[in-house]
Amino acid sequence: MPEQDTIHRHFIIFKPYGYLSQFASNASKQQSKKFLGELFDFPEGIMAIGRLDEKSEGLLLLTTDGKMSDFINSKKVDKEYYAQVNGDISLEAIEQLKAGVEIGFEGRKYQTKPCKVFKLNEPPNLPVRSQKIRDDRHGPTSWISITLNEGKFRQVRKMTSAVGFPTLRLVRVRVGTIQLNTMPVGAVVEVTDFLR
Template sequence: MRFFAGYFPSLVTDQPLARASAAPAHRHFVLHKPWGYLSQFTSEFAKEVKKKRFLGELGNFPAGTMAIGRLDEDSEGLLLLTTDGRVSEQVRSRHIEKEYYAQVDGLLTPAALASLQAGVDISLHGTPYRTRPCQARLLAAAPDLPPRGRRIRDDRHGPTSWVAIVVTEGKFRQVRKMTAAVGFPTLRLVRVRVGEVRLEGLPAGASREVSSFFKN
């Protein structure tokens, strides 16, 4: 019998090779992130781990779960979670609409609203940036939202107004910077929609598992 490099008769068998076990199916979740939580499951900094609150406190999510995009610690609302990195890339790269309700300091003027719609100049890490045109509309009344973890202020400090803003970008603290650029700083920010997924009906801190974030 001839032997070829890499061929070992002792390993030859008539038994069929066992199939590799199938990888577990990926899982996806919709979460209502409350105020005061970071959009991550842990931190590399020991001090931050001791002092901050993380998403893992809000549910028993499987290993490898990641947040798609970010909500600031002082922002609230809809956060998508997945174990599939490809889905995360799809959501972030499709220019999917993200809708926010922002409570701003003062009564937003028609001129300020028009400026938001047309795009405003903000700063990103020290570099000037012009935001893309977006949808923006005044809300006739305060939206039905759960109380925030910390009170913002009382009416003695002046009136506030609510505006709905729909963007397709996801720049760092973009909506807050946009309202500040037109003279109306954001006091409270809640994301209520990402693409076709809506926040409504989900209490603060609660989550639900979904089969997909897309209808198609």
């Protein structure tokens, strides 16, 4: 008897600051952490496609389809981030980011691949973050857009630090053709498919 096709479910969410990209605690030391399962009653077998770390925000795709997850996690899909960095970022630093910089990854040195980077002329229209970012009394900040098709752990943060402009706030605004647009923080939208 042929197997029935599994009906998979897919979601787009605006992951808030301070949440882990997982659904429940599996260790006692994480009891005080916040998890995605607190935002919505997700189906069994749900997984995050390309995690965002606890201090990062923005667009996160969730699915019950492992093949879809593998495809999006492959190097074929662009991911765009807006990063607020400490200081008025220089053209030289932007050119270094574009060309690729050396960062640490799993105890080894890693050269990031060339990517798209530009400075935003105005701060992006994003919701206020739940935890306050330092104010202008501590010096200027600037915003950049950075688009990668790789995704090492904390890669954007490590890249901006490598060129002397540490990231203060990081928001993923696009994965492939899916954009964050005006989604409110913590919003969960079920969709029929991704990236088709």
